[in-house]
Amino acid sequence: GLDILCISNFTLCARTKKGRRPSFDEAMEPADADKLFNDFVGLLSLSSLKVGKGFFGRHMQIDLEMEGPLNIYLDSKA
Numbered sequence: 306g307l308d309i310l311c312i313s314n315f316t317l318c319a320r321t322k323k324g325r326r327p328s329f330d331e332a333m334e335p336a337d338a339d340k341l342f343n344d345f346v347g348l349l350s351l352s353s354l355k356v357g358k359g360f361f362g363r364h365m366q367i368d369l370e371m372e373g374p375l376n377i378y379l380d381s382k383a
Contacts (some may be wrong), residue, residue, distance in 0.1 A: 309349055312359040312367060313342045335362060 333341070339361045349356045359365050 308355040308357065310357045310359070311342070311346050311349065312365065313338075313361045 332338075342358075342361050346356060346358045359367070
């Protein structure tokens, strides 16, 4: 009896060796990311669950409660 709402999110590929601001240099191109997101939603739609989705690349305001993990990978050798 559960539903799924898919909201696209993004990951910053940050280089921290110089400066403090994250960079999008190594992020996936928006068109490719949009296709990947829609393919994922399409696969979920094959299940018996009710699947909804947000809008890729658009400003959305949602209520969200999350608990857990924040992963930060620091490569001190780089």
